[in-house]
Amino acid sequence: MNAQIQTTFLCVLFSMVLSAQDTIMPLWPKAIPNQMETSEKEVIEHTDDGIVWITNVQKPTLEVYLPAQRNANGKAVVIFPGGGYYGLAYDWEGTDIAKALNAKGVAGIVVKYRLPGSKSITKNKNVVPLQDAQRAIRLVKSKAAEWNLDSDKIGIMGFSAGGHLASTLGTHYNDQVYNRQDDADDLSARPDFMILIYPVITLGVSSTHTGSRVSLVGENPTEDAVVYLSNEKHVTEATPPTFLLHAMDDDAVPVENTTLFFDALRKHNVPTTMHVYPEGRHGFALALHDDKLKNWTNLLFDWLETLD
Template sequence: MKSFKRYTFLIMLVTMEISAQHTIMPLWPKEIPNQKETDEKEDATFNDDGILWITNVQEPTIEVYLPNKRAASGQAVVIFPGGGYYGLAYDWEGTDIAKTFNAKGIAGIVVKYRLPWSKSITSNKNIVPLQDAQRAIRMVRQKAGEWNISPNKIGIMGFSAGGHLASTLGTHYNENVYDRQDDIDDLSARPDFMALVYPVITLGAVSTHSGSRKSLVGENPTGAQIDYLSNEKHVDKDAPPTFLIHAADDGSVSVENSILFFRALRENGVSSALHVYPHGGHGFSLALHDPVLRDWINVFFDWVEHLD
């Protein structure tokens, strides 16, 4: 009965209009770093599955969903949709998730980040997503007071390739990957916690997602390029507490990705939780129609509520 009530609650969240404050803000009000001028246009269309699919991102943004002030928990999650670094499943793994967070009093901020597949990206395309990710969490931290967010309760969540970007931010947050533009860039880019949902983690040949790897580092990367973005190699004791969720039968992104990262977190003494479901495949998002898997978001809520 408890599971049924949770399921009904989640359906209502996704299908009804959520009453929340909502705004879209550019990440880079001055110059977008590491980008050249082209005539390429951003495209946003609904694919055959009815998912809003965005490609050729030209102007990265954050889309902010805030809960009612009286319900606000002080927590926020910056969300990175997946899409193989080729596109973004923007509502399925982005705005739908943000609205679900609002009902729990958590601010949800969806990042429309630049994609290294895009022709407009310079030769330094491998760091383009990280540049946008660092800027996004810094912007949220700068707006914390205005948005009823605690600046030390800002986490991140990424799906698939977005999970790779989230884990990249969680392990490369201290790196200087763009020139300072304003006071926002003086703030920390370290997430206070991470949630990685069927994430790409490694670019190593055995377990990687070939599409994400090709988008980031091309057809013939060097060993150094592969190691730099194989994020299980960059975990240390200061990595954020991490929640991982994966299906054992994922045929697109092997569950070994989550296992590799979990092992690295454990070896470095970082608080972490790994949940592997026997079935679910890839790209299940909230999994509302799966009687077992649909509870994962509530498991996450329980986890994040009890963080120190």
Template sequence: MKIFRKATLVLTIMSIGMSAQDTIMPLWPQAVPNQIASGEKEVVDHKDDGITWITNVQNPTLEVYLPSRKNATGQAVLIFPGGGYHGLAYDWEGTDIAKALTVKGVAAIVVKYRLPWSKSITKGKNVVPLQDAQRAIRLVRAGAAEWGSAPDKIGIMGFSAGGHLASTLGTHYNDEVYQRQDAADDLSARPDFMALIYPVITLGEPSTHTGSRTSLLGEDPTQEEVNYLSNEKHVNGDTPPAFLLHAMDDKAVPVENSILFFGALREHQVPATMHVYPTGGHGFSLALNDGRLKNWINLFFDWLVNLD
């Protein structure tokens, strides 16, 4: 798309080799909304447990992984890693997932989104992740033809707090949370489907993840702020179809989060599939070392194939 190429030269690079991996592009061609220049630095930390954590995100990006043209299904998935809105488990719940999706012909885009506790964010801390999420899906929709994807087959996947952000996008896609920057912002931010993996859904008691809520809303939020981002309260008939996955023994994000969202989807007759495993805990990613859980990604692929 000619207009989109003007927004960033990265797409031109991508169009040369559509099977290329690990192409990174900025979300915002102009000023990053609600943010001022500061001396803060982004931190990439390789933890002892083998997970790469990113904190203090200053320049949100998309990292694009594409299958070969011949294998492409036409579907694309934006991935939101978790981390309690304090950091991003960037490989564990991001790039590792992207690589698994491309094996099945699905374009995968990891979103490095801003985290609201950053001091460089001057206002609207609670909507800053949503700003990045809306902008991300609009950019992917604008670049779909370049990437061998269909603009009406673009979904989202989020893990833990990233699942909260995904469900926020899935229920607040029409909210005007930033000013238009280019032609991509004229496109819809509605996902065509969403996958929520051990997601934070509600910010209300007693089922919320306290760390995510505090990072997003602060220590003493108003009831209005809590209600706005308790996403089970904002499901309607236009909410995208959903795939939900959770473990009953999740001590960090109670399974009630997925149950609440599934109930709201059912009430509004939105197609939804939910898988609840008896064990697995929290933060299991692809669960490759769990004989039962490791099949969840195949259940997701089967669900994708059968989407209307």
């Protein structure tokens, strides 16, 4: 290989590496709403079982995983990892999910969203995750042509507290919770579909996940604050079609969260599919090592095909 060819090859290779790494983009092009500069630092660590765990999110981002163009079917899923609104199980319920979607031709976009407990958040802590969620889906829609997506096939997916955030977006997409920053904010924040995996839905005491409730609205919230973010109370005929999955023996987020939401969706004639497994507990994600649960992703992909 002569010097000129070698140089060209290295430049192309370097460009490809940069492109592969350039998958993370900031949510907010200007000032981040409801946030001030503090000495607080974002923390990325590994739990005892090896999960990437992020707390004190300071700069919310999108991490974009696109399938090969020949495999792409035009669908995209914006993913909200869980973590009780205290942290984010970022790979377990985020990037690994995006890669699994890619294998079926679906784009997966993981949102690193802000958490209400951060000291840098100045006010309206209960709507800060919704601000990031609305901005995330609008930003993805604005990139539809660039990323080879169908603009009417962009949905959302959330796990546990991330499921609460997804269902909040799916029921509060018209709420104005931040000021316009650019042309992306002129787009609708309504998802085309929702995928809710062992989701927190209600903040009502009897069925809620206590940690998520306290993180989001505090120890002694007003009734209005609880009702606003009890998403079964805000379903309408315009709520997006929804896929629900839960385990009956979930002792962290009671299965009643899913059944409450299913009943509300059915009442308003929203197309809905619900799968409830007798066992599985909480936080199983892809469940690849559970013979009884690992088929759930095939059920999901079958459902996604029905949306065409």
